[in-house]
Amino acid sequence: MTRFFRIYWTFALNQIKSNFVYRGRFYLFIIRKFLGMFIYYYLWMAVYAGVPSGTIGGFTRGEMVLYVFLSYTVSDIVMIGISSEIGKDVLDGSVAVNLIKPVNYRLYLTFKSLGVMIYRVVVPSVFIWTGLEVYKVTELGMPVIRPLSLLCFLVSMVFSFFVYVFFDYCFGMLAFVTTYIFGMNIMKNAALNLLSGRLMPVSFFPAVIQEIFSFLPFTAMTYVPVMIYLGKYTGAEVLGQLGKQVFWVVALYLAGSLLWKKIEKRIVVLGG
Numbered sequence: 001m002t003r004f005f006r007i008y009w010t011f012a013l014n015q016i017k018s019n020f021v022y023r024g025r026f027y028l029f030i031i032r033k034f035l036g037m038f039i040y041y042y043l044w045m046a047v048y049a050g051v052p053s054g055t056i057g058g059f060t061r062g063e064m065v066l067y068v069f070l071s072y073t074v075s076d077i078v079m080i081g082i083s084s085e086i087g088k089d090v091l092d093g094s095v096a097v098n099l100i101k102p103v104n105y106r107l108y109l110t111f112k113s114l115g116v117m118i119y120r121v122v123v124p125s126v127f128i129w130t131g132l133e134v135y136k137v138t139e140l141g142m143p144v145i146r147p148l149s150l151l152c153f154l155v156s157m158v159f160s161f162f163v164y165v166f167f168d169y170c171f172g173m174l175a176f177v178t179t180y181i182f183g184m185n186i187m188k189n190a191a192l193n194l195l196s197g198r199l200m201p202v203s204f205f206p207a208v209i210q211e212i213f214s215f216l217p218f219t220a221m222t223y224v225p226v227m228i229y230l231g232k233y234t235g236a237e238v239l240g241q242l243g244k245q246v247f248w249v250v251a252l253y254l255a256g257s258l259l260w261k262k263i264e265k266r267i268v269v270l271g272g
Helices: 001-021 023-049 061-078 083-092 095-100 105-138 147-172 182-195 208-215 222-231 237-262
Strands: none
Touching: 001 105, 023 061, 023 105, 061 105, 061 147, 061 222, 083 095, 083 105, 083 147, 083 182, 095 105, 105 147, 147 182, 147 222, 147 237, 222 237
């Protein structure tokens, strides 16, 4: 086990270091992140301005402010795509080099994504969460998040990361069939913005749609940890949602293994 982490943790550590080394990319990432969040914020504030009751889908105006910033931050942390990297490896032929290395290709990609996740937690998500807690207490009069709720939120966010990474690994297997998946990645990301609850809470949809979403893995990527943080789930519901996330982690991991067994029989490497 020690040897395992010593090997694969190196990929995560190198990813963290590379993100801090390139300062231009570092500052552009910060600017992009804040611009995206404030665009969503002003859009929703315009929507609430036309609602006399000040409540939509069970969310007050203040809760929606928290939801906007949290959903954007959580999705930016956990939804770290590896399908684009798989597509690049297939397109330029470097997948052949990666496959002959004495490391598991999926674990290699997962730990690289883990490094990006850790970087995004530190920069600047910790500061955003601190600001949201101050806003929640001083402006909304809500209590500081309880330690147990915070723990459940963090655990849920880790599960969200693995749900998305294993889902994206399965999606990336398409690159071995179609060779070029750039366009499909754009469509996938657009669909996930809606299905994962990043654009709007799932509770805004009709009850039938909510039931359908409850059987899919997408809400486990962003919506679940955000709702846990906001206290929208009871204790039993929190455990149920965490169990759902664990189910999808295992199911998508097994699906990825099955797909890989099918794909490796027909791998054709271009370039290299």
